[in-house]
Amino acid sequence: xxxxxxxxxxxxxxxxxxxxxxxxxxxxxxxxxxxxxxxxxxxxxxxxxxxxxxxxxxxxxxxxxxxxxxxxxxxxxxxxxxxxxxxxxxxxxxxxxxxxxxxxxxxxxxxxxxxxxxxxxxxxxxxxxxxxxxxxxxxxxxxxxxxxxxxxxxxxxxxxxxxxxxxxxxxxxxxxxxxxxxxxxxxxxxxxxxxxxxxxxxxxxxxxxxxxxxxxxxxxxxxxxxxxxxxxxxxxxxxxxxxxxxxxxxxxxxxxxxxxxxxxxxxxxxxxxxxxxxxxxxxxxxxxxxxxxxxxxxxxxxxxxxxxxxxxxxxxxxxxxxxxxxxxxxxxxxxxxxxxxxxxxxxxxxxxxxxxxxxxxxxxxxxxxxxxxxxxxxxxxxxxxxxxxxxxxxxxxxxxxxxxxxxxxxxxxxxxxxxxx
Amino acid sequence: xxxxxxxxxxxxxxxxxxxxxxxxxxxxxxxxxxxxxxxxxxxxxxxxxxxxxxxxxxxxxxxxxxxxxxxxxxxxxxxxxxxxxxxxxxxxxxxxxxxxxxxxxxxxxxxxxxxxxxxxxxxxxxxxxxxxxxxxxxxxxxxxxxxxxxxxxxxxxxxxxxxxxxxxxxxxxxxxxxxxxxxxxxxxxxxxxxxxxxxxxxxxxxxxxxxxxxxxxxxxxxxxxxxxxxxxxxxxxxxxxxxxxxxxxxxxxxxxxx
Numbered sequence: 062x063x064x065x066x067x068x069x070x071x072x073x074x075x076x077x078x079x080x081x082x083x084x085x086x087x088x089x090x091x092x093x094x095x096x097x098x099x100x101x102x103x104x105x106x107x108x109x110x111x112x113x114x115x116x117x118x119x120x121x122x123x124x125x126x127x128x129x130x131x132x133x134x135x136x137x138x139x140x141x142x143x144x145x146x147x148x149x150x151x152x153x154x155x156x157x158x159x160x161x162x163x164x165x166x167x168x169x170x171x172x173x174x175x176x177x178x179x180x181x182x183x184x185x186x187x188x189x190x191x192x193x194x195x196x197x198x199x200x201x202x203x204x205x206x207x208x209x210x211x212x213x214x215x216x217x218x219x220x221x222x223x224x225x226x227x228x229x230x231x232x233x234x235x236x237x238x239x240x241x242x243x244x245x246x247x248x249x250x251x252x253x254x255x256x257x258x259x260x261x262x263x264x265x266x267x268x269x270x271x272x273x274x275x276x277x278x279x280x281x282x283x284x285x286x287x288x289x290x291x292x293x294x295x296x297x298x299x300x301x302x303x304x305x306x307x308x309x310x311x312x313x314x315x316x317x318x319x320x321x322x323x324x325x326x327x328x329x330x331x332x333x334x335x336x337x338x339x340x341x342x343x344x345x346x347x348x349x350x351x352x353x354x355x356x357x358x359x360x361x362x363x364x365x366x367x368x369x370x371x372x373x374x375x376x377x378x379x380x381x382x383x384x385x386x387x388x389x390x391x392x393x394x395x396x397x398x399x400x401x402x403x404x405x406x407x408x409x410x411x412x413x414x415x416x417x418x419x420x421x422x423x424x425x426x427x428x429x430x431x432x433x434x435x436x437x438x439x440x441x442x443x444x445x446x447x448x449x450x451x452x453x454x455x456x457x458x459x460x461x462x463x464x465x466x467x468x469x470x471x472x473x474x475x476x477x478x479x480x481x482x
Numbered sequence: 483x484x485x486x487x488x489x490x491x492x493x494x495x496x497x498x499x500x501x502x503x504x505x506x507x508x509x510x511x512x513x514x515x516x517x518x519x520x521x522x523x524x525x526x527x528x529x530x531x532x533x534x535x536x537x538x539x540x541x542x543x544x545x546x547x548x549x550x551x552x553x554x555x556x557x558x559x560x561x562x563x564x565x566x567x568x569x570x571x572x573x574x575x576x577x578x579x580x581x582x583x584x585x586x587x588x589x590x591x592x593x594x595x596x597x598x599x600x601x602x603x604x605x606x607x608x609x610x611x612x613x614x615x616x617x618x619x620x621x622x623x624x625x626x627x628x629x630x631x632x633x634x635x636x637x638x639x640x641x642x643x644x645x646x647x648x649x650x651x652x653x654x655x656x657x658x659x660x661x662x663x664x665x666x667x668x669x670x671x672x673x674x675x676x677x678x679x680x681x682x683x684x685x686x687x688x689x690x691x692x693x694x695x696x697x698x699x700x701x702x703x704x705x706x707x708x709x710x711x712x713x714x715x716x717x718x719x720x721x722x723x724x725x726x727x728x729x730x731x732x733x734x735x736x737x738x739x740x
Contacts, residue, residue: 201708242613400576428578428632431538432592432648433566442591446631453582 064409072216073123074107079127081192088131088195094177098191105185108375112181113157114310117366117398119335121304122280128253129223131156131193135215139246145459148240155215156224157196176228178258178286183339184310187284190256194224201230202265207238214253214275220305222252226460229258233290240270240460247276253304254422257285261293263317268296270460274467275303283309291317298455299326299371300464301336301470309338315349325354325452329471330363331392341370342379353384356448358473366398372410373405380407384414389421389447441474489554491516492537492656497548499529499536505546506532508712514656517684521698521723522691523649524709525731530691531575533709534660537563538572539667552656566592567599569655573645573662580632588632589614589651596652617650619681622673638665646677656686657681663697675700695723710735 081099088095108115135155144150152160176199198210206409212225223245231237243253253275261267273280281304289295301307311464313322330337342351357365371382386399399416421443427438448468455461469475487671490513499507506529524530535541537550539562551558557565566572580588593613594604605613618625621643633641641663649657659678661672678701679687690697698706698720706722710731713731715738716722726734 216594351529410566425578425580427535427562428580428585429563429588431540431572431574432567432589433563433595433652435563435595436561438591439563442583442588443580446580449582449631 074103074466077107077129077189077192078103078301082192084130088193090195092378095192098188100371101179102185102188102192102297105182105188107266111372114339114368117335117364117368118308119306119337119364122335123252126222126280127347129189129252130215130221131195131214131223132223132251133310134220137215138216139213139244141211141213142244142463143244143459144333145159145209145457146241148207150237152211152213153196153198153225154213155217156194156212156226156333162355171455173376176258177345180284180286181312183341184283184312185396186254186287186308186310187256187286189252189282190224190226193222193254194256195235197226197228199228201232202235202237204230205236207449209240209242212241212253212255214279215249216246216248220224222254222421225253225255227255227257229260229267231259231261231267231293233262234264235262236266237365238268239268241272242271243275243281244411245275245279248278251278252280252282254282255284257283257287259285259287259295261287261289261295261320262289264292265290266403270455270457271297271299271301272460272464272467273301273303273307274298275307277303277305277428277448278333279304281307285306286314287311287312287318287327288314289320289322292319293317294321294323296323298451299324300451300467301326301328301338305333306335307337309320309340311338311340312343313340314343314345314352315380316345318346318349319350320346323349323354324351325451325454326367327355327448327468328357328365328367329360329448329468330365330395331360331471332363333361334363334406336364339368339374342382344371344373344380345383346377348379349380351383353386355386355399356451357387357397357399358365358389358444358447358472359397360395361392364396364398366400368400368402369414370400370402371404371412372406373403373410375406378409380408380410382410382412382414384416386414386416387447389444390418391420437474441472444472445469445475456478488515490514490551491553492557492689493551493716494537495549495594497533497536497550498546500544500546500552500702501532507536510618510709510712510714512707512714514687514689516655516687518705519682519701519703520690521703521706522576522689522709522714523693523695523726524722525735526693528709529712530693530709531660534572534658534691536694537565537658538562538570548675553647563595564667566654567596569596569656571649571654573649573657573659575646575661575664577633577634579634581634583632583688584628585670585717586610586614587630589648590627593651614647614651617647620650621647639667639670642654642674643670643677644667646674650677650681651684653681655686657686658691659688660691661693662690663692663694665687672699672737695727697722708734710738713738
């Protein structure tokens, strides 16, 4: 007998609320804020694939999660990546800080929008972290800084869930290079629900590298909100290869004149992995710009989806938007869904978008074969080339090598032929 | 002349090829011996590029009948990469751009694949660089091009010179150059011609596919064939090319149709 979808959703929400009721009293920090988040999730309900924004998310994976309460008692049992020269490193284990100088203040300031952001319906999984997280990487940057944050899940994380949280404010004119890495014990079957809130002051600049490499048993719900003031620049370079199910719900608000977003991302899935990225950009001020570059590869039976919704309000004349979304289907049972969407409510806008999905270009393949390169190597080189638009933008050599290694790890033939060398 | 030299290196016999439901080559025969340079000329749509692609093994071409042997092997039974490693090189009319695949990496991978086939040791990075440097100078190609994506952002002329650079590095036994002269100004044409001539030797053969005879002023062919409506309608020496230059193709295709 099949269970109606509404009943399944209700039961997930019930389990979330039950777990919340059982632990809420013991969690540190602002209890009222947690309760508000729980009330809002109750009001919005658990998302459904019938909603356009959640259509490609693998919500079914949440049904199989054991628990939503925060994991506890874990130890650092994962090998950490080499440090990046010039970057200060902070480590969060199962969502709680264990090293680094930047220490959490328990109570956010009342006027602190990065700490009190209210998630819209399409980002409602962000409420999980608001309900359960017991720590936050809360950074206020003045001047220049380079910080690496490792969010690490332990082997114990399976006993509960992990709630990494990053709240970031850049003061006017400041400049931050931020590396955010998500990694975990290979045997940690857990929910990782991560929240990021970012506020960039006037003419502030943030270059944000994101590497997600969880094990395939992890369900990763990633929610990001950013607001940019006048002339602020936000650059995201994201490499997602991990987690069995990964959903990114991102909202970037270009609120000040000439604010600029560059979002460059790759997602490589294999096996039964599902990568689903929903990025909404709101242009509400004049002369703002967005550049989106997405490259996704789906191998075997993986599903990769990218929804790029750009809304240019009447208050944003002179804005520019450029979307380049490309998907490569490698496996017979693989699926790629790319959805560019431009919504323009003003004149004087320059907007270009392109989305293509397909298999490897036969003309390129033939060119390489005609040079005597064997088919396996040629295919691997072309797959690798497909990702290069994004990978080559990572200008930190050590980090780029790491990102390349992670991406290549998803593409066995690339590793086999040594296309990395 | 030894027996081996007397045997054609490439022998095409009565080749009929269908593309998209249409017979494009209607029984082409051609014999090319080591040391020879042949030019295949003809009007647009005569089947010149089809012949080049079929010999190189491009998918999408159906062999209806006929045979092709290369050094005594059945060429049509080989995959494109096997043909290349056996010593066949196709210089493309429209070389593709492959951003993300480094020019030098492609060339080194191709060269070492060919060397493995010939049971020669693979070249390491230093040996490869030394080899390729001398060739880039000959082709007037800036060394920085090696570090770029294959043909990425190259002008039309640069792409053609890059094709010849690849040919010089790979040292094929049979070079099939498909309209390598198209889109070249006179200086670039001379550079390309110098490159092609530098590879002329008694052990190799070259087939130039071209619409115009101007390349043939610089790379003088031993034989000229006219391909029209899928057939070789006339063969001769280089004077045939000069005659075509003067009179165009109409007279010869009309004669063939009559």
